[in-house]
Amino acid sequence: MLQGMIFPKIENRILVGVLSFVTIMVLLGWAAINEGGRMAAFEQTFHARSIEQGAALFTSNCSTCHGSDGLGGAKGPALNNPQLFGYDFFPEITKEIGALRTEKADLQNEASRSDTTPERLAEIDTRVAEIDARIEELDAPRRQQLQAAIDRGYDPQRPSRLQNVGWAGTTESFVLTTLIHGRPVSNNYWSGGGMVAWSQTAGGPLRMDQLEDLTAYIMNWQRAWTIEDLFAVKQFAIEPVDPTPLRAQIEQLQASGGVIPEPVGTNVRDIVAQLADVTGDPARGDALYHGTNGARSFNGTALGCSTCHLQEGVAVGPQTGGTYTRVLNERLNDPALASYTPEQYLVESIVLPNNYLVPGFQGLMIANFGQNLSIQDLADLLAYLETQQ
Ligand code: HEC
Numbered sequence: 467m468l469q470g471m472i473f474p475k476i477e478n479r480i481l482v483g484v485l486s487f488v489t490i491m492v493l494l495g496w497a498a499i500n501e502g503g504r505m506a507a508f509e510q511t512f513h514a515r516s517i518e519q520g521a522a523l524f525t526s527n528c529s530t531c532h533g534s535d536g537l538g539g540a541k542g543p544a545l546n547n548p549q550l551f552g553y554d555f556f557p558e559i560t561k562e563i564g565a566l567r568t569e570k571a572d573l574q575n576e577a578s579r580s581d582t583t584p585e586r587l588a589e590i591d592t593r594v595a596e597i598d599a600r601i602e603e604l605d606a607p608r609r610q611q612l613q614a615a616i617d618r619g620y621d622p623q624r625p626s627r628l629q630n631v632g633w634a635g636t637t638e639s640f641v642l643t644t645l646i647h648g649r650p651v652s653n654n655y656w657s658g659g660g661m662v663a664w665s666q667t668a669g670g671p672l673r674m675d676q677l678e679d680l681t682a683y684i685m686n687w688q689r690a691w692t693i694e695d696l697f698a699v700k701q702f703a704i705e706p707v708d709p710t711p712l713r714a715q716i717e718q719l720q721a722s723g724g725v726i727p728e729p730v731g732t733n734v735r736d737i738v739a740q741l742a743d744v745t746g747d748p749a750r751g752d753a754l755y756h757g758t759n760g761a762r763s764f765n766g767t768a769l770g771c772s773t774c775h776l777q778e779g780v781a782v783g784p785q786t787g788g789t790y791t792r793v794l795n796e797r798l799n800d801p802a803l804a805s806y807t808p809e810q811y812l813v814e815s816i817v818l819p820n821n822y823l824v825p826g827f828q829g830l831m832i833a834n835f836g837q838n839l840s841i842q843d844l845a846d847l848l849a850y851l852e853t854q855q
C-alpha cells in the first residue's frame with residue numbers, strides 16, 4: 467500500500483519497463499564488449515600459434531643458414547637484425563649525410579655538362595671537397611662507435627636493407643615475397659647456395675600458410691632495438707660487387723605485389739570491381755599466357771594457357787587468335803550471357819571456366835586459376851587477350 471502510494475500503479479509499470487530495458491541494454495553491451503574481447507583474444511592466440519609454428523619451421527628449414535637465433539652466419543644474413551627492419555641508430559647523421567650526397571651528385575651532374583664554365587667547375591670542385599670533408603667529419607665518430615658491427619658487414623651510412631635494395635613495400639611483404647620466390651641470383655655472392663624459393667607453387671617444399679607462419683615469426687623480432695642488438699648480429703646482408711642482377715630481381719619481386727600478394731579468388735563481381743584500379747600490361751600478359759622466359763604468376767605458378775589454347779587452330783580449348791572479337795560478336799550475343807560485359811566474361815572464363823562452356827568444348831579448363839593469379843596477373847592476361855582481335 468505504501469509502495470502503491472509512492473509509485474502509483476501506472477508509473478510502477480513504466481518503471482519496470484524502464485528497468486528491464488536498461489538491464490537488457492547493459493547485458494547486451496556487456497556481451498558485445500565481451501565478444502570483442504573474445505575476438506581479440508582469439509586473434510592473439512591465433513597469431514601466437516602462427517609465430518610458434520613459424521619458430522619450429524625456422525629451426526628445421528632456415529637456421530642452418532640464418533642461424534638458430536636468426537642472427538646470421540656464413541651461409542645467410544641475419545634476419546633478427548635492426549637493418550632488416552630499417553632501424554637507424556643515428557637518424558640525424560644519416561639524414562644530413564643523405565642530403566650532402568644528393569647535393570654532391572647534383573654538382574657532379576652539373577660538372578659533366580658541356581656548358582659548365584671553368585670558373586663554375588672550380589667552384590664545384592671546392593664545394594665537393596667541402597662536402598666530402600663534412601661527410602667524413604659526421605661519419606667518423608659513428609664509424610668508430612659501430613666498428614664491431616662494421617667488421618661484420620654493417621654500413622652505417624645505409625641502415626635500411628629495404629631502402630638499399632629499393633623495396634617500396636613493407637618489411638612483411640619483403641620477407642614473404644623473398645620466401646615465396648627465393649633470390650636466385652644470391653648464389654653468386656653467398657657461398658652456401660643462396661636463398662632458394664620455398665613456396666610449393668614455385669617448386670619449393672612449403673605451403674603458403676607455412677610461409678605466413680615463418681613471416682609472423684620473423685616479424686616478431688621487431689622490437690625497440692638497442693645498439694647491443696646491432697652488435698649481436700653475426701652477419702649482415704652482402705651487397706654484390708655488381709648489384710644490377712639483384713636490383714633487377716628485386717624489381718621483379720616488387721612487380722609481383724610490393725604488398726602481400728593475394729590470389730584473386732572466384733568472386734567475379736569483386737574481381738571486376740578491383741580491376742577498375744589496375745592497369746594491365748599486355749606484354750606481361752603475353753609472357754604469362756605462353757610461359758615465355760619462365761614467366762610465372764605472383765605465387766610462382768606456370769600458367770600454361772597456351773598448352774590448351776593455340777594461336778591458330780583448336781586444341782583442348784578455343785584458339786587464342788580472335789578471342790576478343792569472338793567475345794564481342796558471338797559470346798555476348800548468347801542469351802545466357804545477356805548482361806555480361808566483355809571484361810566480366812573474360813574474368814569468369816578464367817576463374818570459373820565451367821560456369822559457361824564455349825559451345826563445342828568440354829569443361830576441361832583448369833578451374834583453380836583463382837588461387838594462382840593476383841589481380842595484377844589477371845589484369846595483364848586480360849590486357850593481352852584484348853589484343854587478340
Ligand atoms: C642455403 C642457405 C639458406 C637457407 C636454408 C635459407 N636461406 Fe634465407 N637467405 C639466404 C641467403 C644467402 C640470403 C641473402 C640473399 C641476398 O643476398 O639477396 C637469404 C635471404 C633471406 C631473406 C631476405 C633477407 C634480406 O636481407 O634480403 C629472408 C627473409 C630469408 N632469407 C628467410 C629465410 C627463411 C624463412 C628460410 C627457411 C624457410 C630461409 N631463408 C632459408 C640463404 C638461405
Ligand code: HEC
Nearest residue numbers: 769770771774782783784815819822823824827830831832
Ligand atoms: C587444360 C586446358 C586449358 C588451360 C590450361 C587453359 N584453358 Fe582456357 N579454356 C579451355 C577450354 C577447354 C575452354 C572452353 C570451355 C570453357 O568455356 O571452359 C577454355 C576457354 C577459355 C576462354 C573462353 C574463350 C572463348 O572463346 O570464349 C578463355 C578466355 C580462356 N579459356 C582463357 C584461358 C587463360 C587465360 C588460361 C591461362 C591462365 C587458360 N585459359 C588455360 C582449356 C584450357
